[in-house]
Amino acid sequence: MRSAVAIARLAEPSGSLQEVKEWGLDREDLLQIYRNMLITRGVEERGHILYRQGKIPGSFYTGRGNEAAAVGVAMAMGPDDVGTPLHRDMGVHITRGVEPWRIFAQYMGRADGPTRGRDGNVHMADVRLGLIAMVSHLPAMLPVAVGAALAFRIREERRVAVGWSGEGAMSRGDAHEGMNFAGVRRLPVVFICDNNQWAYSTPTHLEYAIDHLADRAAAYGFDGVVVDGTDVLAVYREARRAIEKARDGGGPTLIECQTLRMEGHAVHDDAFYVPKELFERWAERDPLERYRTWLREHADLNDAEEEEMTGQVKRLLNEALQRAEESPQPDPADLHDGVYASPEDLDTPHHK
């Protein structure tokens, strides 16, 4: 039996256009959010095609169903904020400005991918865009985000770090140590937990014994919020609040975004263990479709605008694919380069 007491705050759904404008989003921002979600899904859909064509080595992972959570949080970050997005958070890379052709090159292990073929799938980041490359040991990036926040606090900068994890990763000690340290020091960090209900094949009732993972925030001395992760504007509002609170010295927040992983763990997994009805129920809450409906109802999105936008995205992705396919294979002769950094490597924006 789970506790009947709700500790974390349950966030309201997104509201009217007027309300959204009060959070600082104008109509162009709203359309940009939709564009980023379309690009995010488009990149991953084309990734599937590349995989089936045998052009992606290894396995292939997507974040279908998580687009609103990723884009909503990334839109709420400031230009100098940093984050550690994971493999369901493609929308963060897109929103921060990573060009899709480089993502396709990364998928295919080509020389122009952000890791130049040295690492695969979404194990990448452009540090110039404020992103830190994830590792496979997922919760590992939470305390790394805490370390970034520690640097900001020591230097008294008004910057915030955002650390991502899934609900699966929340079971590991890294999550506990990172959140506890952040809570003790009231560091400017926001923890995003994408609760997509399945850690590979393991359902939530075998992962934790409380109502909401965000309830754990109380144990670390900061606020927890549960938000519908398919509602991009609600995610944006909660992330914005938490980020600005952290920026103002108010300490961390743990935001649990509730979603469903709409595909298998990776392309090799057909997710036979997820009840079909669950997929059907969550398909009705598809983040892109929900937001499209909201835009039509509240922000006068019309057919012509929508057509123009989807056309633009399609062209962007087609060009990106072509450019990525033209990218050369990495040169094995370079394998040894950069195992150790040289002093010139410190000539980056973060080390100046």
Add this chain to the structure above:
Amino acid sequence: MAEMTYLQAISDGLRTEMRRDRRVFVLGEDVGVYGGAFKVTLGFQEEFGSWRVIDTPLSETAIMAGATGAALMGMRPVAEMQFADFVSCAWDHLVTVAAKQRWRAGTPVPFVLRLPSGGGFSGGPFHSQNPESSFAHIPGLKCVCPATPEDAKGLIIAAIEDPNPVLFFEHKHLYRRIKGEVPEERYTVPIGKARIHREGTDVSVITWGAMVYTAEEAASQVDASVEIVDLRSVMPWDKQAVLESVRKTSKVLVLHEDTRSGGFGGEIAATIAEEAFEDLDAPVRRITAPDTPVPFSPVLEKAFIPQVEDVARGLRELVDY
């Protein structure tokens, strides 16, 4: 020059860098108010404040990951494991994140991890280990093991300056026992360069850390001219200096306090066999701790850690070969 203990030399180097470079900060368990379990950072919090000398919760993962995140954001963290043994709790962040980040993502992680290591005082299985070979095996990490106060200061400064994650193994048994003249000004000792601790012509001892002194004592007990090569760092290690010494003496004893199988001595012996076989007049000899955990009882620990008489016997056997 000033006479300093090995411990004071580490403190002096660290303090020098913290005064010089505002990016340098210290984090670890009990490093602030208490000054660290061994008092290496005693008085630091008074001088630098509680945001540059950070007492953390008992969380080695958060310490190491925190250092990684801060280093990625342009800081120069110096993290402390209270005992080197506790680095097992931070393994993932050293090996998975910090070691590989430059190579795969292009982002350097310049931090220093201080690891009070080594036995000799009944610390038992969890307060006595020498885990340098585990980390020397990981591409992307550097492992430094100074033996003298002068090297301790010069290497801690070099480690802080280095753009990579550097593990600084400071031997606890040397902390207050070993004293020496240390330059008062700032200087660095290059990482990856060995030092000839004692020149000789009959047999070479390749070693590092506290074993330098064991070798020295053993050398004075044998009737032979013994050269002692103090590696000072095991990754990168000074292959050239080792091969030069081997070519000079033609007999070599590799000595370390770490356990035998997979210990770094194996790598050194293999390299000598590959690159200096024709120069050898005797098989390469290894003296190491046995393949057991570090025991607690003084009687057992003496049987575990290579002793002067063990090394002297090994030297005599090599000389007589």
